[in-house]
Structure formats: C-alpha cells, structure tokens
Amino acid sequence: MSAFETTYREAIRQALLDAMQADPDIILIGEEVGLYGGAYGVTKGLIELYGAERVIDAPISEPGIVGVAVGAAMTGLRPVAELMYVDFVGLVMDQLANQAAKSRYMFGGQIGVPMVLRTQGGTGRSAAAQHSQSLEAWMLHVPGLRLVMPATVNDAYHLLREALRQPDPVVVIEHKGLYTMKGVLDVDTPDGEWGQPVIRRAGTDVTILSYSRMLHESLAAAEVLAGQGVQADVIDLRCLNPLDDTMIFESVRRTGRAMVVTEAALTGSVASEIAARIGEACFDWLEEPVLRIGGEDIPIPVSPALERGAIPSAALIAEAGLWLVKREAPAWAP
Amino acid sequence: MTQTNTAPLARYRTMRRIRSFEERVGELFLRGASAGSMLHLSIGEEAVVGVTAAMTEGDSFTTHHRGHGVFIGRGADPARMMAEIAGKEAGYCRGKGGSMHIADRALGHLGANAIVGGGIPHIVGAGLTYRNLRSGQVSVAFFGDGAMQQGILYESMNMAALWHLPVLFCCINNQYGMGTRVDRSAGKLAFSERAEAFGLTGARVDGTNVEAVHQVATALVAGARAGQPGYIEIDAYRFYGHARMDKSPYRDPEEEAEGRLRDPVVTARARLAVAGLADEADLARIDAEAATEMDAALEYAVEAVAPPLASMFEDVYAPGTAQPRPQRDRLAAILSEGSRA
Structure with a gap:
C-alpha cells in the first residue's frame, strides 16, 4: 500500500527515514534533532535507527551548524541541517547566502554544496515576533539557493525527497501550523513535478x-x-x-x-x-x-x-x- | 642527500616561490592587469609552508583572503593562479572567483573566503565527512588574527573538540586585521589558550622559523588524524598594506622596518647555509628558478583571454539544471510583438 493517511509531520519524518535508508551519505545535524526528537517531533526516533554519527545533536551554534553542513556537503556527505525556527536565519545568513549559495559559482563550478536546510516558519502558536515570521523572501533574493514550501502532506514528503536529490543547496520551509494536518501520502506519486506549481x-x-x-x-x-x-x-x-x-x-x-x-x-x-x-x-x-x-x-x-x-x-x-x-x-x- | 636533508631545502624553495609569486601579483596590479585591487599579499607569512608541508595528499583546507601562499604550499600551479587573479578563463575558477575565492577540488582547496572566518566551519564539516567515512583525511583552516575575534571560529572549535574531528585550525597572526593592530582588537593576546579552553591542542610558533613551524604542525596534524583536533598560531608580520591600495599610514615606520626584519624567507636561507644543507650557488639557483617561473606565470596571466560573457550565467546552479535567465530574454518575452495579446 503506497497511499495512506498521515500527518504533515509524519510525512516529513517518513521522507527523512526513506532518504536515509536509500542514501548512507545523508546525515541530519541540528539542535535537538537526536535525543529530543526535534522541537516539533519531526526527527523522533531517527537517532535510534541511524545512530549519533548520522543524526547529530549540535550545540546551539546556528552559524556553525550550517557552516559544518556546507563543509560536509563539499566533501561528499549530503547533510540535512535543521534550523529550529526560520527566524534564526539572521544568524546563519552568511553561511547560507555567502557560502552555500555562492561556492559553486565563485569556484568556477568545481565545488557544489548539495545540502538541505530544513526549517519552519509562520504564525499560529502565539510564539511572538522572533518565532513566527515568514522570511522566504530573504532566501528567494539569493541566486544559488533553491527554495520550496510544502502545503500538503504529500508535498511535505516528496519535496523533501526531491530536495535531497538536488545538486545544490535547497531551503525547505515547513509551516508550524501544518504539522498536525492530516492528508494522504502516496510515496510513489508526487503532486507535481519539481519546480512546477x-x-x-x-x-x-x-x-x-x-x-x-x-x-x-x-x-x-x-x-x-x-x-x-x-x-x-x-x-x-x-x-x-x-x-x-x-x-x-x-x-x-x-x-x-x-x-x-x-x-x-x-x-x-x-x-x-x-x-x-x-x-x-x-x-x-x-x-x-x-x-x-x-x-x-x-x-x-x-x-x-x-x-x-x-x-x-x-x-x-x-x-x-x-x-x-x-x-x-x-x-x-x- | 637523505630525506631529512632535502626537505628543508624543498620548504625553502616553496617559500621563495611564494615570495616571488606575491611580488608578481603586485606587478600584475601595477600593470593594470589584475581583476581589481582586492589583492592581499602574504609576504612575511611564508613560514606557513611548515604547515602545508605537514599535510598529505587527500587532506583538504580552506583559506582566508590572504591565501596565495597556502595554496602554492599545497601544490598550486602559479600560472593558473595568476590567471584567476587576472580574471581570466584559464584561471582556477574560470575568472569567477579571483584572488579572494580561489579553489581547486583536485588539490583539496575547498575555497578561499572573503568573509572573515567564513570558511572555518567548512573544515569542521569536512572533518565530519572524514570521520564518518573513516577516510583518514585531515582538513585544515587557514585564517588570520582578524578571525580570532569572530564567533564562528569558536563555534567551529567547540564542535571539532566535541566530536573529536580530524581538523587543524591554523592562525597566521600577521598582527593586523586590515588597519587595526591585534592589541587594539583583543584584550588578551594568548590566543592558543583560547583554543586549549575548547579542548584543542594549542601551540604558538615563531613565524620566522619554518622548521619549527613544520615540527609543531607535523605533531598537530598527526594528532588531528587520530581524532584530537589542534590549533597552531604562526607569529608573523604583514610586510605590506592590507590590500594593494593600502600604504599602511596607520603603522609606525619604525615598527614596519623592524617587522620586515622578521623575514622567514631570509631566515630560512641563512639557516640552510649555516647548517651546510645548501651553498650559496644552490640557493641562488633556487631563487633564480622561482623568479623565472613566476615571470612566466605573470606573462601567462596577462596574455590569457577573458571569459566569454555568456559564461556569467553558468554554474549558478549545477550543470543540467536551469540557470538564471538573461535579462534581455525576459524583456523580449514581455515586449516583442508576438508576446502581446
């Protein structure tokens, strides 16, 4: 059975799980992604399955986390860095915009940065001014970055899987208000083509x-x-x-x-x-x-x-x- | 001669080649053939060869904006480097990066960086890759004393120590972050203590003594390879201005004159002669060969062709994926007769 009802949160978790199963080079790195299971529970149980070398609990060092992901991506791993809230992107903008996005170009095509930055944004939880923003325009303004924002359970799975096949850095912005939304996940059939509305x-x-x-x-x-x-x-x-x-x-x-x-x-x-x-x-x-x-x-x-x-x-x-x-x-x- | 005897001479040769290369970069600028004036010379910092010589094939590194010497130390082709600095198609990055963004995957150069401290976490990421793949490689970050005041360095040191990664942090302390002397930007100058506070093995070495640098670096690289990350600080002096346009009016001429006496190339040359590892004729020949090689690199860069204009749209994204659309194509799509209703 390839189609079943689940939540947006579980669909993302399933995408990480399936991707990590298929590609041993995929690692997760971020604050609370391991033992805690992710601030919104997305990565729950993955450290038990894949161990601390592939599901890496990082200190509260957002620029360092993204910078380490850039370096790991340059040298052969395929990291998924998690930024707990998109509001923290101000801390990491150098690593994202000057490093991840520009390396391939500055270095004449020699060094790509195939990494994913997973984060979430939006309102709905009375999280106030520093935990509720929608900052996607900042990412869209930087040539070299890819940006996807899933709205459905099926897209939550497929856009992340596809992001993890891309040769360039992809920012995936989830919505905190959608994690508990239910919908049908068909792991064999995406809602549409990558890059197409x-x-x-x-x-x-x-x-x-x-x-x-x-x-x-x-x-x-x-x-x-x-x-x-x-x-x-x-x-x-x-x-x-x-x-x-x-x-x-x-x-x-x-x-x-x-x-x-x-x-x-x-x-x-x-x-x-x-x-x-x-x-x-x-x-x-x-x-x-x-x-x-x-x-x-x-x-x-x-x-x-x-x-x-x-x-x-x-x-x-x-x-x-x-x-x-x-x-x-x-x-x-x- | 034994390996022990030839190695110092080889290191001297590399230092001399760096010195000659940097002098030609200055000339490239004066001839109006460089891409811009953002050229940061590493003259006075050639003892970094002690670190680059302690690395082995397969090891990777990142550098700061003053990284020409490091790259030559790791085997760069000076002609392709000079071509890149001139913004030519034949350069390492096809004229897209220049002096401050030179890189070469084949030699493990993960990129020079123009954001102070920007490339430092990348070696920690590389170290993570090497640890996970059990590859035995080491990654080294080269940066200046300016980066000692950047937060990203300490996040990187902490993660390297926390995860026991095969990495080395190399601070080439040339005493100046642009126009600010290091004692005007840090309250305490014992930087290696900062590294040790994070759990790294720290050392500070005289930047006029390439052999001392090499000895310490060799031990630190071996430690890093075994999972104990390290920090080495090379105590040097920046002989010239921050970049080519800077005549350093903020420096005391006496301090400058004294600083230039701390010359790692001259010192190494004298020591080789005293130790009987080379006579004056050998050393003069090495110097002349370096001069000839770098003259040729300069001419190669001047003669090389500029990249084709259309190449500016290449490599924003990976080959095979859509690149940004040229502005004229978009304007034509909006305004041409066939596009209107």
Missing part, C-alpha cells in the same frame, strides 16, 4: 496564487467564492525556486484576474515578486489590477487576537475576491 482547484473567474499554509486559507476562500458564483483557479506555487511561471501565466491569461496570497509581511515579499511577473507577462490580458494579499507590515504580536489579525484570513481573501470579480464591496470598504 500545482492547480489545487480549477476555476475560470480569478486566479489565486499561494503556498504553504495560506494555500488552505485560499482554498477555503475559493469555497466561499464558489457559493457566490465565482470560480477561482487556486494554484499552489510549492517550489519558489526553481519556479516555472508558465502555468501561472496561462491561468491568469484565462481568468484575467489574479490575487497573490502570502502570510509574509507584504512589502518586499514573494507575493510582490509574483505580482510583478504577472504584471509584466500578462498585461494585455488583465481585466483588473493584480492584487497582493499578505501579512500586515508589522512584527508578529503574541496575543492570539492580534496574531490572527496580522495575517490574511479566508474571509479577507474571499472579500477581496468578490470585490475584484463582482465589484461587491465588503463591509469594511470606505
């Missing part, structure tokens, strides 16, 4: 582009919109780099309307980049401005009431969609 719901009136947890808010919004007679094409971007935008442009040229939805603070976000690309490539087909819907440009506050307000909701996406497609203004319209 996936249409999660087909529609003709508006294209909604999203990824990670906001995909689910977008799908919920699409359900609301359907009740109002608006059919949304909901596209899961999944792989932010490499990203083949052909499917995005095809959809927008069909619907004439696009909304890009992200949890990240909007200014300088991935949504801004996607919106710019659509504006350039689909100008003649657009009926309306490309809408970006993102997190407010504020640090994430701890109060659950404020935290929920800081990021887009299905309601906001649906309201904006109705306004965009049917000119039906929401209650908060001026």
